[in-house]
Amino acid sequence: MVIGAGIAGMTSALLLAERGIQVTLLERDAQLGGRLAAWPRTVADGSRQMVEHGFHGFFRQYYNLHNVLRRIDPELSFLRPAGPYPVVSRNWPEESFSxxxxxxxxxxxxxxxxxxxxxxxxxxxxxxxxxxxxxxxxxxxxxxxxxxxxxxxxxxxxxxxxxxxxxxxxxxxxxxxxxxxxxxxxxxxxxxxxxxxRNPEGLDFDAPIQDYETAIWAPLADQLQALGGEIRTQAPVDRIDPGWTVVLRGGAELTADYVVLAADPRSAREIVAASPGLTALAPRLAEQMATVRTAAPYAVSRIWTAQDCAPQRSVFTSVAGEATLDSVTLYHRIERAAGQWARRGGGSVIELHAYAAPDGVDAAELTKRMWAELGSLWPETTGMTIIDVDERVGDDAPAFAPGSDATRPGVHSDANGVYLAGDWVRVPFPAGLMERAAGSAILAVNAIIGHHGVRAAPLLSVAPRGLLAPRSGRP
Ligand SMILES: Cc1cc2nc3c(=O)[nH]c(=O)nc-3n(C[C@H](O)[C@H](O)[C@H](O)COP(=O)(O)OP(=O)(O)OC[C@H]3O[C@@H](n4cnc5c(N)ncnc54)[C@H](O)[C@@H]3O)c2cc1C
Missing domain, CATH: 1.10.405 (Guanine Nucleotide Dissociation Inhibitor; domain 1)
Known part of the structure; x- marks a missing residue:
């Protein structure tokens, strides 16, 4: 049983199914993908567009994630270089790290x-x-x-x-x-x-040329089902009972030899806290999970406008020194359907992100602040006509507070047969975000198949040590 169908859950389910293990993937939401999901929206002009949970950069040292994605597209042809990405600010000239x-x-x-x-x-x-x-x-x-x-x-x-x-x-x-x-x-x-x-690929990254549902989640789901895996969406898990029994909201019970808990950090903490039988058996897991925290809220605002941005603007731009705005993505310059929409009317599809927004401010207000900040950086946006806005505040990003490594749960737990995976889980190799989600899932899969003498799935990493790290001693 795999709980949560983001990158960590899908990676776990797929690799287990490939190794002949009967697997069910349980997802709370209507769509797969978690923080990398995409879903349809009817824009104010009547056209149907896919919106993402947020633009994602696929860095080239995401070796494990790439290996998963190669199963649906061996050449990774759905990814294209996002091009130079500058850092802009009001106070200093633009610079680029690509x-x-x-x-x-x-x-x-x-x-x-x-x-x-x-x-x-x-x-x-x-x-x-x-x-x-x-x-x-x-x-x-x-x-x-x-x-x-x-x-x-x-x-x-x-x-x-x-x-x-x-x-x-x-x-x-x-x-x-x-x-x-x-x-x-x-x-x-x-x-x-x-x-x-410490990676030879540099800071450059790629991005999908189609929405993430079309490019990633639908093909991965097909692949998992072709291998005999079962996927249940709108199947929120309430608790895990010893044995193991996974209890869905509404009371349905599903039994499993192994459970991979691959929900986002807040949900994973809540599931464990609501599972007295599990925590009685696994006091260390209970203690560690109680310390898992989420970070500041983040905001994502997709804005359809009637005019285009200046031609020199990049697909992705980082913003320094603004109170709210952290990045700007021009979807119509990377994703096909957004590009077609923009070409029809000469407009643009702009996504604004605040990665660490102030607490208690609603999505509409954050859009207003980010749009105003953008106007002071890119003057051409100030006079634009806004056709529609899709805006949201999320609060499911993991916190990495000082001191949290000592109590951060790893993939293995003291509940025999229950494993954790996700971008918030402690891993022994350097990795971040999507790659950490994929890498932790491979560790979970290897722990499970290790019980059955099946050969481990490959797990890759950038060089684990810095250039000046002592060569001897602990890694
Ligand atoms: C705006 C934004 C931009 C980002 N940009 C980048 C980027 O450029 N590069 C990068 O590498 N990463 C980026 N990230 C981070 C990246 O999205 C995450 O690191 C990654 O998707 C985490 O995957 P995951 O599987 O660990 O968790 P999630 O994607 O959170 O998946 C967890 C899943 O569990 C499900 N779930 C929760 N509770 C239950 C329950 N009770 N029962 C069943 N299912 C449940 C959730 O619905 C969800 O589908 C970005 C994130 C955001 C929000």
Missing amino acids: GLPRRPPANLLALVARSPSLKLRELRGVDGKAAVPLLSYSRAETYRRFDHISAKDFLDTLGMPARARAHLFDVFAHSFFNHQEEMSAAEMIMQFHFYFL
């Missing part, structure tokens, strides 16, 4: 040499010694030394020039849906290692 050399340390040197915010002159103030941990990532040592301090406090010790900090690190920390004051420095160092310093 197209850098791919191997460390050339990538870091090129970043310093090329980025106007990292001019050597300005870097004189940077505490080189304090920056060494960025280049010295190792799972055990980095988390031992830096998990208890916040990313903000760590960044303060570096003494970075304001512009470099805003453009490079503030944007970076926000992309993980956590305010830097509330994010573990170890987690930020790990992400910097994974996304930038």
Whole structure:
């Protein structure tokens, strides 16, 4: 039984089914995909468009996720380079982190040499010694030394020039849906290692040319069903009883030898808290799950306009230094159907994200603030006619608070036969977001098939250690 049909749940179900295990995938919502889902919407002009839960960058070092997606498209032909992605702000000129050399340390040197915010002159103030941990990532040592301090406090010790900090690190920390004051420095160092310093693919990413339901979820569902897997949507799980019995809302009971709990962090915590039989058997799991937290709310606003943005604007742009707006995506320049819609009337399909929004502000107000902030960065948007808006606030992103690694649950639990998977689960290799969801699922699958002597599914990782990490000792 796999609970939750996001990337972690679908990866678990598919890999188990491929290995001959009878699997049922249970999803609360009407559609598959979780935070990567897409669904239809009738736009105010009467046309039917797919909307995503939010634009996603498929980074090229997502080896495990790519391996899952190759099952439905061996060439990954539904992905296209998203092109250069600049960081823009009101105060400083635009800069871009794409197209850098791919191997460390050339990538870091090129970043310093090329980025106007990292001019050597300005870097004189940077505490080189304090920056060494960025280049010295190792799972055990980095988390031992830096998990208890916040990313903000760590960044303060570096003494970075304001512009470099805003453009490079503030944007970076926000992309993980956590305010830097509330994010573990170890987690930020790990992400910097994974996304930038220690992968040969660089910071460039790809994006689907079709909506995620068409490109990803429908083909993955077909593949799972062809292997004999069962998918049930609108099947919310309430609790797990010993044995194992998965109890759905309404009372239906489904029995299983193994359970993979691959719900989002809040839902997973609630399911465990509502399962007294499970927590009696697995006190450590109960204790750890009680510490799982979600991060600040995030906002996604898709806006259909009657005019297009300036031709030089990129598919994806990061925003530094605004109170609300963190990124802008021009869907009509990457996704086919959005492009066709925009070409018909000369308009655009713009998506605005706030990755760590203030608490208690509704979606309409956040759209208003983000749109106003965009206007001060891209003047052509101020006079645009808005045809329709699809807006939402989400609160299911995992928090990585200082000190949380010590109690963060891993894939294995003290409940024999119950495994966890998702982008919030503790994993022994560097990975973030979608790749962490896929990688944790592969660990769960390998734990299950390990009971049956079946060969493990391959699990890939970028180099696990930083360039300057000591070669001996713990990984
Ligand atoms: C706006 C936005 C932009 C993002 N951009 C990027 C990006 O550019 N790159 C990147 O790598 N990542 C990005 N992410 C993060 C990425 O979406 C997640 O890391 C990833 O999708 C997590 O997958 P998951 O399977 O762990 O969890 P989820 O996708 O949350 O899946 C969990 C599933 O469990 C289901 N569920 C919950 N409760 C129950 C229950 N009781 N019973 C049954 N089912 C249940 C949920 O409905 C959901 O389908 C972004 C996220 C958002 C929100």
